[in-house]
Amino acid sequence: MSAAPQVDDVAVLATARVRTAQLVTALLIPALQKAIGPERVLTDRAQLRTYECDGLSHFRVVPAVVVLAESRQHVVDAVRICADAGVPFVARGSGTGLSGGALPHAEGVLIVLSRLRGLGPVDADNARVVVEPGVINLWVTRDAAPYDLAYAPDPSSQLVCSIGGNVAENAGGAHCLKYGFTVNHVLGAEVVLPDGSVVHLGGPAPEHPGYDLLGAFVGSEGTLGIATKVTLRLIRVPESVQTMLVGFASVEDAAGTVSDIIAAGILPAAIEMMDALAIEAAEAAVRCGYPAGAVAVLVIELDGPEVEVEAQFLQVEQIALRRGAFETRIAADAAERALMWKGRKSAFAAVGRISPDYYVQDGVIPRTKLPEVLSEITRLAGAVGLRVANVFHAGDGNLHPLVLFDDAVPGQADDASALAGAILDLCITSGGSITGEHGVGHEKRDKMAAQFTAEDLDTMQLVRCAFDPAGIANPGKVFPTPRLCGERPGPRRGEHPLSQAGLAEVF
């Protein structure tokens, strides 16, 4: 590398970059149209604006081009054209992400995968299914249901979010307390690398010789390539599912109940908590009938063999009562269970009923620190005169504070943003994480340096440089600063004989 550029050089470079961008666009669009078909290449600004943001709508960038891929070959062609031109690409599924992970690049190509919707057939005896990335999360469980199977990861957006996006973000959900995250349920992926080549990582068998690149790929937020096929592991639908709604007069009692359940050696399928403000919002939106006057509610779900669930359910109820629960309500049937979950799963949107604007945060703390962290959040909010509604996966300490504000009041949006940031700092100092399931994306990349050292981040970027030395796959996401990968290190080598003899994984 040469010395740092001077100020004049920067101006010259900036101008050159704009010219290059224009030139690239002029060459890129015809190439994409020729390879993928003009009807699948959007260039009209009005159409492009449809894709200017994902679920995190306060960041907006209009992409230079949108490609609506309908096959793996379309993805390969689009990526290869980008690679040849040195132009960035961003993959997008349903666009429900909450960290700006699918925020387009102004000079890049947005590759939309929602038309890749091949699903199955379900291999019931092996409890596996192969899907394309545009398949909606809930469809997998729908198709598996006739075999008494289900797909475990259940993000609240599961009606609309896609498997490709779930893989990119390592999506969680309410039931990951017991069942784990997307990464624990993805066995294999066909991946288009940022140079346009295709590799198969993992597969339907449980072990594969070599590095677990699949484990690194899941949750890499579109920075390592694009999955065009995913092999999912399915779970057997449990014999019994029991859900309980418990009302408490204090957050401490609710948090204490969570700790006592864990200490009793019980692993519920889910333990969700909502505070008074979140309850108020949910009631206003979906009239879920949560206990009146509750300062906190827990939704606790146990699943498994019937005798086990019944015995542990009684135990959980007793624990809650000992912690001062003033109401425990047990879902008598699937409809009542659905209503209990409706209140919880609609909580984000419901907050719109009690506040003109809100900011959804996602952070993680050690479960045992819930009471002190919640009271500190209340203190931080009070100091700037804002309200925070708390909804969280209490079992695994994953907080979703909703910072309420009014954009019409000058300065309040900035205060809300600052408060949301302060909550993340609190998560870090408590020994937690800046994101439990929404991802770093565009939104939190600057916070990465607070959670990790420069050495930690540089080491992660070694993986990125191996997959994407040119840095064109979703640049500007996850990492606070881009890293120039330089030449491929190590002595030059011919292809290893084992590489040529290698058998492709069977999908």
Place this chain on the structure above:
Amino acid sequence: MSTATLHRRPGGPADAVSGMIPGQVVRPSSIAEVADVLRAAAADGLTVVPVGGGTKTTWAAPPTSCDLLLDTTGLDRVVEHVAGDLVVVAQAGVPLADLQAHLAGAGQWLGLDPPERGATLGGVVSANACGPRRLRYGTARDLLIGTTVVLADGTVASSGGKVVKNVAGYDLGKLYTGAHGSLGVVVSSTWRLHPVPPARRVVVLDLPDAAAAGPLAVRLCRSTLTPSAVELFAIAGGAGQLVVVFESIEASVAAQATSTVTLLGGGTQSSDLPPAFGQRPGSAGDVLLRLAYVPTALPDVLASLPAGAAVAASAATGVAYAAVAAEVAVAALPGLRSTLAPYDGSAVVLRAPDAVRDRLDHWGPVGDALELMGRVKDRFDPDRRMSPGRFVGGL
């Protein structure tokens, strides 16, 4: 303590890694010392092979060079166990058994049950060792929530964290799991824990033809039963014994064991595990293989093994350990791999007697991601000094 004063002793036959005797052996006792050792090794261009309890040094291909054996057993601290969070942080040299004893005091355990006695956490991660209860708890990759690694140049880098749910940054723990020290030295790991189940019930069913275990395992998987393990002990081409283990509260294990006997059409119940449960099959003179395949392929896998091979299969997960007489294994391995290929299968050599080691392709075919794996290796270890030659494709 600086490296200059950190004692290095000459390597001897007892230190051999798959037959390769290291030039020197060093035993650092802190992460900073590991970093010092690796910085010095980088300056001198030395090849380095990390080793923990030394119970799985044969599980990867022999190193092409080993100037310095880095013994991690001096990193022996359980750093932090927060029972309320079901999380533990421990250094790499802590023996798994010692950790389990420590956790048992709180009624908890780390859900990994590889049988190798004396295995350390670092070795369990690096070799991706597990046992029968992978059916219920998954493998190291599913339980590891944070790692600290010292890279070839001495850089100390962490990923993940101390909370179970965490998607900040790349999850490098997955990458180090099963990497056999070829990307760096795992010096600390953080784990998700589980409560120790209070009761156990075991159903044992003798099978005149071991292959019958295949459909029975499928029947178990498709039922609502929740076994911790479904193990098959068998002689290829001969009889077998299916062992189904339930671990939960007493009422649950009793009811499930009874249902299992009905479902399998037989079997005896007890509260004790058979002596061979969880052990690797065969003896030191055999070649020990780890086979992986889609679970329903089990009968075909048994049929493809040389007659007389001793098998311990996790029948519901698609993993089997097979002990094959040494000379027979040399001849049979290529054919076995061809048979496994349609099942997304693989056969990896975990142990081989000296006489045949060099005649076996340790890892077998790797697939179309091998070149990418080479690029990852070159980023982490550009001089290829970390456990050279031990991993797939000569990495």
